[in-house]
Amino acid sequence: MKKNILGIIILLAVFYLSGSLAQAMGQAVEKPIKTVDVNKDGKPDVSYYGDVKTTARIEADTNYDGQPDVIVNTKEGKFQSAEIDADYDGSFDTTITDANQFKQWINMNRPGFKQTLGKSDWSLMPPDFLGHEITR
Numbered sequence: 001m002k003k004n005i006l007g008i009i010i011l012l013a014v015f016y017l018s019g020s021l022a023q024a025m026g027q028a029v030e031k032p033i034k035t036v037d038v039n040k041d042g043k044p045d046v047s048y049y050g051d052v053k054t055t056a057r058i059e060a061d062t063n064y065d066g067q068p069d070v071i072v073n074t075k076e077g078k079f080q081s082a083e084i085d086a087d088y089d090g091s092f093d094t095t096i097t098d099a100n101q102f103k104q105w106i107n108m109n110r111p112g113f114k115q116t117l118g119k120s121d122w123s124l125m126p127p128d129f130l131g132h133e134i135t136r
Helices: 002-018 099-109 111-117
Strands: 034-037 046-050 055-060 070-075 078-084 094-096 133-135
Touching: 046 111, 055 111, 070 111, 078 099, 094 099, 099 111
Parallel strands: none
Antiparallel strands: 034 046, 034 133, 046 055, 055 070, 070 078, 078 094
8 A cells, every 4th residue: 555655656746847747648738939918907818839930820819718719820930721719619610721811800800819810921929019918
């Protein structure tokens, strides 16, 4: 019995030292390189993922419920597609593969996110958006 308890303590220590269970299982835990608080409630509404040179994916919570409802995918910094949960039911029901069409959709449906999502070239780090709280 003492060996079982000691084994559990050692296992828990390994998970703790590794940073997380996901990392211990070989799965990377991805953290955003930058977040933007569009409505200034102290919670990130847009999260940018990638490295210091290129933004690879952008996730946005456009109805402020804490769940992403717009995901922008890029390849080598160029817009590839946007997945949209237009009715906020948790399922992405619209995919847009044209950058200009996505910009039009943003302008018509989520104008408050035009500055944070309306780019077609993501080859550089996301800029500091004027009027938005930025966390790094």
